[in-house]
Amino acid sequence: MNRSTLRSTLPARARTSRALAVAATAGGALLLAAVPAxxxxxxxxxxxxxxxYSVVTFRVPNESDTAATTSVRVSLPTEHPFSYVAVRPVAGWSAVVTEGALPAPVEVGGTTLTKAPLSVTWTADPGSAGIAVGQFEEFEANVGPLPGAGTRVVLPTVQTYADGEVADWSEVAAEGAGEPDKPAPEFTTTAAGEDHHGGSHAEAAATPATTPAASTTAAPGADPVARGLAGAGLALGLAALVVVLLRRRRA
Structure with a gap:
């Protein structure tokens, strides 16, 4: 390669390397930003x-570096209470549905309720590992009837660790605001005609399984959007690294 060719080639290679380095950095940043969400x-x-009637799955990741999660308590709505709550058994855990008086009478399905299920608490059995470090668990509750379309169902959750630490997932984001640090689990109801999976009360009563759900041992999973962003960031970073190495080798 003569000097003129070398002079014209080096700047292009330098620009390419810088661009790939920026892409790799951006990919890594995207990966890190996607996981905490x-x-x-x-x-x-x-x-x-x-x-x-709906089966609501609560996915609970362990965020402690040293202690297992031993208790999960979910508070149920009182302004739009559920008249029916049942839980699916989970191996190594016991569950208690606590009923109590409502702040004010509420009409649900033509019946005026003065008391209703107020919370569900899952507690790790003695000798059980609970939700270990680097793991998550899923708990299911069959609830209903759901309130009218467009209702925001907020389910504040308290997660307790073996070392006494407590994570209170009860913050509710204001309309148009970003996600808070400790967001409460929630979902919004839709019109009956927009969702064809809703079941009758008889179907709801038959839903809770008698076979314990298997404990999960995988690392905490992200939602589909976060998984996609994380995968894209990782792939971009790896591709940039491979190209840089190949170009250096050819040079």
Whole structure:
């Protein structure tokens, strides 16, 4: 390669290397930004149809570096209470549905309720590992009937660790505001015709399984958007690194 060719080639290579380095840095930043967004308790209903019954799955990741999660308590709405709550058994955990008086009588399905289920508490059995460091667990509750379409169902959750630390997932984001540091799990109901998965009361009563759900041992999972962003960031960073190494080798 003559000197003129070398002079014209080096700046292009330098520009390419700088661009790839920027891409790799951006990819890494995207990966780091995507993970924390999913590192909190999520509530995912299998249906949001108003007046129907839904199985809500609570995904609880362990965010402690040293202690296991031993208790999870979910507070249920009182302004739009559920008249029916049942839980799916989870191996190594016991569950208690606590009922109590409502702040004010509420009409649900033509019936005036003065008391209703107020909370569900899952507690790790003695000798159980609970939710160990680097793991998550899923708990399911069959609830209903759901309130009218457009209702925001907020489910504040308290997560307790073996060392006494408590994570209070109860902050509610204002309309148009970003996600708070400790967001409460929530979902919004839809019109019955918009969701064809809603079940009747009879179906809801038959939903709770008698077979304990298997404990999960994988690392905490992100929601689909976070997984996609994380995967894209990682792939971009790796691709940039490979290209830089190949170019250096050829030079």
């Amino acid at each position: 999913a590192a909190h308790v999520h509530a995912t209903p299998d249906t949001t149809a108003a007046d129907g």
